[in-house]
Amino acid sequence: MSGRLLVAQATTFDLPNVEYSRFLPILILIGGALGILVLASLIGGRVAEGWWTALSVATAGAAIAASCWLWNDIQRDGPGTAVSDALRIDGFSVWFSLVICSAVLLFSLMADGYVQRERLGGPEIHVLALLSASGGLLMAFANDLLVLFLGLEILSIALYVMAGFHRRRDESGEAAMKYFVLGAFSSAIFLYGVALTYGATGSTRLDQVNRLLTSLRFAGGDRNLALAGMALMIVGLGFKVAAVPFHTWTPDVYQGSPSPVTGFMAAAAKAAGFAGLIRVLIFGLQPLREDWRPAIWALAVLTLVVGSVLAIVQIDVKRMLAYSSINHAGYVLVGLHANNIDGVAGSQYYLLTYAFTVLGSFAVVSVVARQGDSSTSIEDYRGLYFRKPLLAVAFTLLLAAQAGVPLTTGFLAKFSVIRAATTEGDYSLGIIAMLVTAVAAFFYLRLIVTMYATPEGVDAEHPDSAGSIAVLTQARTGLKVMPATAAVIAVSVAMTVGAGLWAGPLLDFAKRATIFFPS
């Protein structure tokens, strides 16, 4: 009798239907990471380091392919949900899947040369990057605040370890510690926000939160609870995307972390954070837009201004790029604030193109930093053009793109978000954003000029004289561009300039992949 009851209970228990194929990119990343770990424990030490890189790149490539395949599915069947509505499968998730998987692919290539130079060998860095990326993807796919939190934690915990990956450098450990303490703090704040939202609406699912907020007539306590939850979630995610005033960790962590990891943080972690923020605000909390738009406006202005002004006074390139990445977050917030299709598409486009630009930039930084990863002051770039002309030219293009010079993706990205802002009648935000571009040009140009300035001891008019050549040879030692790193730089430059010239397809794709895509 009791046995029959058990069976009856078991049949009524509703097992979620797991459509594995619909979130294949996440599974591939996790599978790849675990596969590499298993292989490493079986045959580790007996194979060349390059194999781990190859496996990691293959995994990321497979995830990219799976994302493209998913995109075709969505084109055919329309967007939908999976795993009992915990995940949302739409153009938006595919877009961020592409951003983060590309970032992890480029990162693995970059890390290859880095771990060899710094003798940090082993497959761990690739495993961590793949896991971290899977967390980022989970955030982009999330239709549930708890899934979002889960993604945030997977992303972050792997990143804490990556930040401290350079075991012999104190700065690296310090960065990891800082990132961990502040990151854990912000995760807690985010989780608290989730709890309050649940308290106010009775659900953690974004579509239900949206519906409840629309249908219920919020009054008194409930509304305040929802607003408090919203504020805390903005703070928690604002930390991840390094929006001012939640940015204070960024310069220290960016400076201390191994250069490739910093690039990965700026590209993938920022993109994932924004994916979460857009999911929460534009989708889940859309009914509260009158409340969050002013907050995002203030965040955007602060982030734009503080990021660019503080970048001017930096003398360390990694710190400068950290502030510049804060500044870039401001532009993405401008697109988010617009709260329309153009704005979201602009933000998405911004994050994709910025991922390539910033990864390329940090690839250059990690080359110039040399063994020990410590030559990162602006003075270390003096005369780079005379030592490594191609490297200097590539860096010039990447910095010009970040400064928003036309004919690069950087300009189109800024144009897209500013256009979205002005469409909403926000002329002031548009003009502030453009004026900040002028401020930002200042520090990018300073770095560029330094690269073309003649190094000490070299005669500008006779760079071929014996004395000059001796100085240059001396300065060139230790500046070694590994083939994989060169590939990363080449891909980033090609993407930045190529998509800047042949601009239509990517912009169209961004527009079709917005969160508003027929639902």
Next chain:
Amino acid sequence: MSLLLAAEGAAEGARAATGGDFPYLTVAIILPALVGVAVALVPRRREEVIKALGVLGTVTTAALTVIIAVQFDRHEAGYQMVSRHPWIKSFGISWNLGVDGISLWLVVLTGLLFPIALLGPKVHKDLKAYTAWLLLLEASMIGAFVSLDLFLFFVFFEVVLVPMYFLIGGWGYANRTYAALKFFVYTLVGSAFLLVGIIVLANLHATRTGGPLTFDVVELAKTPGIAGSQLLFLAFMVAFAVKVPVFPLHTWLPDAHTEAPTAGSIILAGVMLKLGTYGILRFAIFLFPQAAKELAWVWLTLAVIGMVYGAVVATMQKDLKRLVAYSSVAHLGFIVLGAFAFTRQGLQGSVVQMINHGISTPALFLLVGWLYERRHTRQISELKGIWKVAPVMGGVFLLVAFSSIGLPGLNGFVGEFLVLIGAYPTAKWWVVVGTTAVILAALYLLWAFQRVFQGEPDEANRTVPDLTMRERAVIAPLLVLIVLLGVYPKPMLDRIEPSVAALVEHVQANGGDTRKEPAILAGPHQAEGHTP
């Protein structure tokens, strides 16, 4: 102009051969850009190859621009040689080029000045990068002058800054880094307003006409109720006023000019400043004729202040190059004065003055550059009696100075005279005050000439060599044009006339528009709301 006649036959053949729809403008942009890239790929040591490529690229482009001038139909007021291809479809942005009487001579001037800038001054280092930057600068300059798509114009308008920044910062004088940065950031601040203005205008056009998003300037001008939008007009004007530069936004110019290498100064004064005045005519006045009329008094006043102020300050300069730089501030005031007179003669004078200033001032910079190469100083007090040792240089300088002053019979006179005559009916008092600048121009230029070239050379100046044959050959085209355009400006005026007349008509027809633009900033501020 004899050059024109000579080229006419060749162009006739080309027209027959290509069926008349050869994409001249596209080629005029792509050609220097490609040669620039080619130069960048040549090894640094092969200086003779670099030099040959540079000369080939700039001279071919110059020939091409002359062919464009010959092909140009002088009875046609609208855009010619239009080529239009979609670029970024989702934003309605297209590769949309065309010339009319206002831009034609600026394109030719650009083509003419680049070979001179390349061959005139000596380059003391890194010839490869220098040549490549110059060629890219030429491509983007021509692009800016022929763009009929506002987005495309903005792209070129901005891209121009990059090579110029590197030219000033890399090959300039002692304080070059500061000057280059100041130049770049100043212009960028101006463009901030321009870009937002462009976007707002395109959005307004799309919502008010219900049509797709477009940046085509002719289409945008048809936006209902746009003619009187003062805010948009000012957004455009700020960017152009920085570029011109209009007083009080001119402070970057003396620094940039003084620190720039000679080639940079030639291009900067010759054509780059004209991007501002050209932008005023082509976009600010054309798109917002009513606002331009209503606010004309502001710009007329600033123009006249600039004319007098620039001239007075030029008088005080101790540095010869700085003096020429300030004379540019004064001369460009004339162009703005003519533009905001809204009369046929005034606007025509404005366009002519752009060209004439683009001939005489580069010649002055060239001469100052050569003086510097010989004496390694530009301080007027250290130069003395150069005429005695370098009579050709003295004679050339005097001729160019006369042209710049506006002596009748030389080119400078034509533009200034047209501007003053044309502006008198509509802007009487401004003209009365502005005319003093003509007198002051004679004062500062002739006084400088007197101090530098006259008298007995002292010890340091006794060994200054005269112009070499190469230098004479480089400056000769400019001298020929100074005299030719002064004596017989008709071929130039003929081609300018119809377009200017059309612009004046456009301003008359739309300038009195009483339909007021509802203040754009008071528009619906919050979005209508999106429900997902």
